[in-house]
Amino acid sequence: MSAYKNDQTNDASNRALSSLDRSNLDLKTPDKTYLDSNELIINMGPQHPATHGVLRVILKLDGEKVLGTECVIGYLHRGVEKIAENRTYTMFAPYVDRMDYCAAVSNGLGYCEAVEKLMNVEAPPRAQYIRVILTELQRIASHQLWLGTHALDIGAMTPLFYTFRDREEILKIFEKYCGARLTTHAFRIGGCQYETYAGFEKDVKNFLTFFAPKIDEYEALLTTNRIWLERTKNVGVISGADCIALGVTGPVLRASGVKWDLRKAQPYAAYSKFDFEIPTGENGDTYDRYLVRMQEMRQSMRIVEQAVDAIPEGPIMGKVPKVIKPPVGEIYHSIEAPKGELGYFIVSDGSTQPYRLRVRPPSFVNLQALDLMVRGLLVADVIAVIGTIDIVLGEVDR
């Protein structure tokens, strides 16, 4: 049908051209219009309210239907990996916070643990518990931010304000703990720099009791909302096999039915000591990803609760030298960041600076799946899918 149509169109436009020549007009090519354009290239971003930063997506459209996409990234590239090669291990730690600035604590945890592993030291148990508490709180905060912006993309204004209100409570705990709210730099290589402040446990417990009904509030707004269901069900479907082939991890992978979480699969920090579940979805659509993230918040609360109850006494810094000089060697260590597998591949040449530091960013790899997920959908769905992958451009571009 389409080939036939194209021939016809070409034929017709040729005829139109020849007739134009007759009428002495200097119009060489017939202009394209909406109706007639079989393919339309639209540029979304880098300045677009719904691309979560400076992502630029080139959409190839048939009418409003997406035929294909191409992501243009790098607008926020700062050369983190190059910077790492010119900083000492200690000096570089704050830089990792700036990658996924919505989950700075998780980034720091991954980096510190990687360097510790390279040096073959271990953080003391108390430090590990503090790390787990803060990281899980950060996971909740990251998911809250995701939920708010994702809902805003789909047109629901109110959840944004609810989630930011509640995220504030987490940021307050961070601020009290380490003085910073967003790019915390909470951990040091070998443990934590700060002892918990007086009343830390109480604050965290207060937050848990405060937050439990709030998740229900978010869910009341969205989970059974008809429009939300229509906008998210069967939108951006990706199968588990596709996820694995594309290296997609985190909630997106779990929503496609693969029960895989690094906290369970290859436990790090103190995660093996806690009892929690890995929520999974079935259909791998936007709605399942939403549900999985909501469940993850609840599971994170469970972990935090157990960790606060069982937090041991003891030192918070392990035995690490003042000058950090890991032996020659290389290490890959990854953690389950809120967005997926966050890995650090560090090559040491025995000096105080990493010889090569590679970050395996979850957002970057997950964003690759966008093209597969939005094919055949409409333009409005692209926005929903970008939101549901949960990208942070600071991490994509590094």
Add this chain to the structure above:
Amino acid sequence: MPNFIMSYLDSKEALTPGSAGSQFWALIYVLIIFAGVSVAVIAMNWIERKLLAHFQVRLGPMRVGPHGLLQPIADAVKLMIKEDIIPAEADQLVFWFAPMIGLLAAFTVYTVIPFGPSQAVSDMNIGILFMLGVSSLGVLGIVVAGWASNSHYPLIGALRSSAQMVSYEVAMGLAVVSAILMTSLNASGTGTLSMIGIVQAQQQQGVWFIFKFFPLGLIAFAIFAIAMVAETNRAPFDLAEAESELTAGYHTEYSGLRWSLFMLAEYAAMIAVSSIAVTLWLGGWMRPFPNLLHAPAWDFIFSLFPGLTFLALAAIALIGVARMPAHSFFRIQRIGLAVFAALLGFVALLLLVIAVAGRSADMSVAGRFNDGIDHVYWFVLKVAVFMYLFIWYRATWPRYRFDQLMKIGWKVMLPISLGVLIVTAIVGVIFS
């Protein structure tokens, strides 16, 4: 006093100035409505921002005047003195007058809205038809504005919003027809298209049409209530202005005063369609239970409501005064709010005095004035409920996708409204 002023006031039967042939009073009414709607739109601006803020655990405007009461005025001044940018590539003339089309359509509708049995500019024989027709002219303004901007987002926004408005008009019209059908269920068997006639039909039949033939009226009303949200491009059907997709839709290129005309038109249209809904299904100007609680005592009690409402508003403002922090920074705000409360209280007193004075419900001037206030009050109250709903929707719901919107319009609303129309006709024949 000149005869042309008094003759209308002295006439014994309650007629609209248009019907009574008093061009002077028709002009006065037009001016009152124009001013009233403008003020209502400005007030809506404040109320919407405030309400949305409170839905979203924010405070909303707080700085300009006490609790941001003067914010809309500040906004209006800002918009008026802003530069009126006309893009170089735009179609200058069309770009210039496109906002006026929408505004003109939105305001013309008010000539037939019955705020009371005689509180309308005119009682047209084809009132509802006229309303639907003129309000559908608003689409022209949007289409033309999007086209004249000569830019992609406005054009897509304009095409989307006009496609949306045109398709929802169909379901809306059919729902209206089923209400009009109900007006014909009287002894003579003839219905009416007149807005006042429709309310009077509800009065005669002793039931608001929303409760007529129980689920039928309700379904038709529900269809209209959904279609009117789509018709005015409000959330969750605000695809044309979906900022996450199309920045601002058809008015992306507009700025300053011209942009504010679009806002004015949008809010005026919201009030207009709410008025249609109130007139057709919610008994228009009638107070609750006029046929059950019809004793003069009840009349008196209900006529106290306007005054009491203002009294309550004044009390809320006074509470606000009391709750303001006792800091010198808030002194002017406190004084301002107190003055506002006093103003509200004064209006409340005035209304209560009128209610008491007009108690006898005869055809004296005070009595008629009292009746008029009553009618307008109940009408505006019902419209206000719809305005609240508009804001509530916006705060609660995500946005539909365009294909879903069209699917709902054509595949759900249209068949249901057709079905309701047919069933209403059948039931009407059987039971009349």
Add this chain to the structure above:
Amino acid sequence: MVPITTLHYLVVAAALFVLGVIGVLIRRNVVIVLMSIELILNAVNLNLVAFSRMWGNLHGQLFAIFIVVDAAAEAAVGLGILIAFFRNKETVNVDEIDLLKW
């Protein structure tokens, strides 16, 4: 002032009718040709309604309504043809619609 009689309306209608005919005959753009046809139909409507007023019955108005129905159908089909035509030949000029097939 001269009272307005039926003849006044007929003159206006005649003027609109002639304008419509001119439009149909001389414009190249199909859209404007279709609009001119609407102009002609309106002129006819005005005549009918004026006669209805003159004779004091409603038959003229009914005919006017039927003509409006007809105009709607004509616009829908005409514009449909126009779009189908435009999609194939990328022009909206009457001059170039000279084939019976495309």
Add this chain to the structure above:
Amino acid sequence: MNLAMNSALNSTINSGMAPVATPWFFYVLAGVAVISGVLVITRRNAVHAALALIVTLLAVTGLYLMLYAPFVAGVQIIVYAGGIMVLFLFVIMLVNIDRSSKERRFNRIWAVGLGAACALLALFVFAFTKGKALFPDRGMPLAEGSNTQEIAKMLYGEAGRMGQYTFAFEIASLLLLVAILGAVIMTKKKI
């Protein structure tokens, strides 16, 4: 425009059954209709032409109201101005106007067309001047208040009887149905 229309309506009702007492309205509306009619056929830009046509239609609506035909006026607004013209604007935006605005406005035989139209006009003028006596100065009484009801009775009948135009009405609905189907089939790329 609309305000003028309303005032026209008011004055119509005002003056009872007499011919409209304000010829001024008639001249304004007629002038607007004819001038914008000229604009329709002379504007290069199709959108401008469409807007001019809308003004003509609204002016003619005002004339209907002066002729005690409120229902026709309502239909005119809702169908013509609200429906057909939006359709026109849609189509103008869908098909390319940039190019057509650069082309010649009139076709090659425009002189012939104009001549024919002038001949037609001359015919009209002749007929009107000759037949002036045929038209009475005052119209017959026409009930404006129940105009819609009367039209409904003629269309649908009354008290069980079929109306005079019921059959024609059904045919008209069939025509519309056919038109819808035809338009859909013609414009849809693939069904």
Add this chain to the structure above:
Amino acid sequence: MAEEVKSPPPPPPPEGEREPAAEKLAAAASAAPAKPAAPAAKPAAPAKPAGPVPMPWTSPMVEKYRRQYGSGLDAQTYLGQNYLAVNRSLIPDILRLLRDEEQFDYCVDITAVHYPKREKQFDVVWILYSFPRNERVRVKTQIADGASIPSSVSIWPTANWLEREVYDMFGITFDGHPDLKRILLPDGWKGHPLRKDYGILQQDKEWVQINLGIESGQ
């Protein structure tokens, strides 16, 4: 231990195999005594005596491949993490086998390390993970500057952007990549920033001047 690791490798056949792939460098490569795999773990600086050292990694899988490919492949474990150092010529086969037979179905990351002083300047590293086995492995190979390497996009689609990034940052080309172009840096950028000879303050002056209109180049 280290000696033990080093001792088996230097077999000529892989050297010979490598020659056709990268002809230019082959001469130089054969001149130097080949140390294909083990040095990868021990970059520039000499190893400290203390601390963990790489251990040979023995497993049925490794045995099988060692039998199959002989000394072109070297398996070690360091700090509990296993890696295979593989000759460049074996890369596509090994990767495919790892996915098809050993269920390493998830390519976590592809990256490279630059050793400017070495003959074959680049280590290309594949970090793989197996969902069924819950096991990670790294595959490494050395290639010379200017040499290319077969793309693994057909094995793991995720390699698409990862290889583009390696190309962008190191200038390593991947044969058979569907769309090998810069990903993070602008298309006209000159140089590959993660090479060691690309200083941290070095900017592409020309690009900045032309595209950003900053005269000073920074």
